[in-house]
Amino acid sequence: MNTRYLLSGILFLAGFISAGALAAPMEAPPLPVIPHATFDITRYGAAGDGKTMDTAAIQKAVDAASAAGGGIVRVPSGKFLTGPFRLTSRINLHLDAGAVILISDDMAHYPMVANRYQDSITVSDAQDVEISGDGTIDGQGAVWWSAFRSNPAITHRPYMIKLANCTRVLVTGVTLQNSPMFHLVPQNCTDVTIRGIHIQAPAKAPNTDGIDPSGWNFLITGCAIDTGDDNIAIKPVATRVPGNKNYLIQDCTFGHGHGCSIGSGTVGGIEDVTVRNCTFDQTDSGIRIKSGRDRGGLLQNITYENLKMTAVKNPIYIIDFYPERTAPKDPATEQPEPVTQRTPINKNIIIRNVTATDCPTAGTIRGVPEMPIDGMTLSNVNLSAETGLKIYHARNIRFEDSKITVQKGKSLIPYDAQVIGLE
Numbered sequence: 001m002n003t004r005y006l007l008s009g010i011l012f013l014a015g016f017i018s019a020g021a022l023a024a025p026m027e028a029p030p031l032p033v034i035p036h037a038t039f040d041i042t043r044y045g046a047a048g049d050g051k052t053m054d055t056a057a058i059q060k061a062v063d064a065a066s067a068a069g070g071g072i073v074r075v076p077s078g079k080f081l082t083g084p085f086r087l088t089s090r091i092n093l094h095l096d097a098g099a100v101i102l103i104s105d106d107m108a109h110y111p112m113v114a115n116r117y118q119d120s121i122t123v124s125d126a127q128d129v130e131i132s133g134d135g136t137i138d139g140q141g142a143v144w145w146s147a148f149r150s151n152p153a154i155t156h157r158p159y160m161i162k163l164a165n166c167t168r169v170l171v172t173g174v175t176l177q178n179s180p181m182f183h184l185v186p187q188n189c190t191d192v193t194i195r196g197i198h199i200q201a202p203a204k205a206p207n208t209d210g211i212d213p214s215g216w217n218f219l220i221t222g223c224a225i226d227t228g229d230d231n232i233a234i235k236p237v238a239t240r241v242p243g244n245k246n247y248l249i250q251d252c253t254f255g256h257g258h259g260c261s262i263g264s265g266t267v268g269g270i271e272d273v274t275v276r277n278c279t280f281d282q283t284d285s286g287i288r289i290k291s292g293r294d295r296g297g298l299l300q301n302i303t304y305e306n307l308k309m310t311a312v313k314n315p316i317y318i319i320d321f322y323p324e325r326t327a328p329k330d331p332a333t334e335q336p337e338p339v340t341q342r343t344p345i346n347k348n349i350i351i352r353n354v355t356a357t358d359c360p361t362a363g364t365i366r367g368v369p370e371m372p373i374d375g376m377t378l379s380n381v382n383l384s385a386e387t388g389l390k391i392y393h394a395r396n397i398r399f400e401d402s403k404i405t406v407q408k409g410k411s412l413i414p415y416d417a418q419v420i421g422l423e
Contacts, residue, residue, distance in 0.1 A: 026248045026274070029191035029217045032128035032168040034092045037071035039064050041080065048078025050102060055083040055109075065091055070128070075099040075135060083109035084118045084158070089126040095135025095174055103160065103180075105140040107147075116156030120179075123163045129170075131161065136175040144180035145205050157181040157207070163189055172196055182209040183227070188237050189215040196222045203256035204228055210257065217246045226255030231283065233261040236268050236297065247273040254278065259285030259312075262302070264322045265295030266344060273302045280309040285317040285363075287351065292322040293337060293368060296344030303350045315356035315383055316363035318373065320344040320393075327366065331392040331415040336370035343371050352379040362389035362404050362411070369393050369416065378402050391417040 039061045042048060046057035058073075062085065065071040070090025077098030083106075087093060095101065103120045110117040120139065123129050139160045148154050160179035163169055163186045175198040176183045183199050186192050194211060201208035205228035211220060212230070214237040225231040231254040234247060249260060260275050280286045286309045289299065309315050321327030328334055346367065356362075362385040367373035373394040381402040383389065388411040389404055391397060399422035404411035412422055 026217070026219070026246050026272070029193050029219055030168055031193060032090075032092075032130050032170050034072065034090050034128055034130055035068075035070045037065070037068055038074050039071055040074045040076060042076060046080055048076070048080050050079030050081055052081065053083065053104070053109075054080045055085055058082055059085045062087055062091060062093075075101060075133070084111070084120050084122065087121065087123040087126070087129060090128045092130035092132055093121075094130075095133035095137070097134040099133065099135030101135070101137045103137065103139045105143040107143075110158055112155070117158045119159040119162040121161045123166055125165045126163075127167045129163065129166055129168070131171045131174060133173050136177060137161070138177050139179035139183070141178040141180040141201065141205060141208065148206050159183070159185050161185065162187065165189065167191055169193070170195075174198075175200070177201060178205070179208055181207050182212050184210065185212045186218075187212075187214050187235070189213070190217055192218045194218070194220045194223060199223070199225045199227060201227045209233055213247070214244055216244065218248070220247070220249045221251050223252045224255075225252065225257060227257045229258055230261045230288075231257035231259060233258075233263065234270060234273065236263070236265045236270065236295070244268055244270045245272045249273075249275045250277050252278045254280045254283050257283055259283050259288040259314075259317070261285070261288040261290060262299065263290035263295075264292070266291050266297040266299045267295055267342065269298040271298070271300045271302075274305070275303070275307070276305045278307050280307065280312050282311045283309070283313070285314040286312045286356065287316045287318070287354075288314070289318040289346065290322040291320050291344035292326070293320070293340075293344070294342055295322070296320065296342050298345045298347070300345075300347040302348070303352075304354065305350070305352045307354045309354070309356035309359070311358045312356055313360055314363045315354070315359055315385070316351065316365060316389065318346070318349070319364055319366045320346070320368045320371075320373070321366060331366075334369050334393075336368070339370055344368065345371055346373040347375050349373075349376040350379070351377070351381055354381045354383075356382070357384045359383065359385040361385050361387045362406065364390045365392070365394055365397065366390065367393035372416070373397075388413050391415075391419060394418065396420070
């Protein structure tokens with residue numbers, strides 16, 4: 001038997017041994033192995049003047065590196081205007097300091113693929129892929145945002161970077177900014193490291209998620225993300241073996257955006273996620289899990305620890321009614337529905353060593369009546385807010401050495417909720 005898949009199976013089964021047990025610390029994912037041969041895009045005709053379309057030159061450099069068995073595709077200092085291009089296995093797209101890849105904002109440069117605009121930089125079914133350096137990739141998204149605001153039914157806007165079904169991925173050092181839509185999407189990928197990158201877009205830029213990962217074995221560390229939507233959102237996806245699990249998000253700073261999210265949706269299951277040693281400043285949400293009756297699955301073994309939040313609108317926002325506007329204001333009016341394969345199931349969530357100050361509300365924990373959120377421990381959690389924490393349709397919610405301080409009303413607002421340790 002292939003030892004890779006034997007190990008994967010062991011790890012997959014380990015998640016079911018005990019619903020109350022914490023997942024073992026995740027080892028760092030293996031990094032890509034890429035030849036050192038260098039292919040400078042200017043040698044293939046790239047002008048770097050910010051006006052000439054350099055798409056063909058960049059693609060020629062990538063293709064030459066690929067034909068040679070892989071290597072470093074170097075982007076030197078300059079402004080390189082481009083339309084969509086593709087990377088392949090054993091390629092490191094390296095941006096020197098002062099290098100800027102300017103993604104064209106002319107929609108005519110984007111062909112339609114599967115009824116949507118082609119993504120800007122794509123990699124599919126590849127191994128050993130890296131994007132590195134001190135340079136910047138600028139999506140020049142303002143035209144796209146304006147078009148979306150004028151017509152929300154516009155054809156799906158391009159992602160900045162889309163990696164699909166890739167193994168051994170490293171994204172490090174670079175700045176990503178102003179994508180037309182999501183910035184970095186490693187979808188259904190295995191062994192991914194994202195470290196020390198900056199992602200930024202205006203706070204009101206629509207759907208400009210920072211990182212939207214799915215797959216297995218992710219390390220996201222030392223990143224600064226300030227965007228108009230989810231800073232990070234772990235996405236559901238129909239994954240290969242071994243499933244959608246093993247995430248460590250640490251030492252990150254989040255500015256504007258919708259927080260460190262899971263969802264929307266948990267179809268296929270998401271498990272073994274740790275978020276630690278992160279700060280949130282003026283973020284819409286801090287801890288955020290969003291699902292719904294039409295997009296649920298098993299979510300389990302999730303740990304948030306050592307987090308600091310300032311002026312966050314919803315420090316804790318866990319809701320199984322998504323979009324939130326679909327939730328009745330009065331939980332007493334909710335009726336249970338039949339349990340299906342798409343019913344959200346939330347188990348074994350641990351929140352510890354979390355401080356939130358100057359917040360409008362302490363947040364919301366809200367399951368559905370047919371499947372209450374079951375098993376959550378909040379330890380050394382101190383929330384300071386104008387209004388209290390709502391907990392609806394939940395069981396075994398345990399507070400330990402925690403405090404919620406509010407300016408008005410009750411600190412805890414429960415309905416159909418079993419809460420232990422907090423009055």
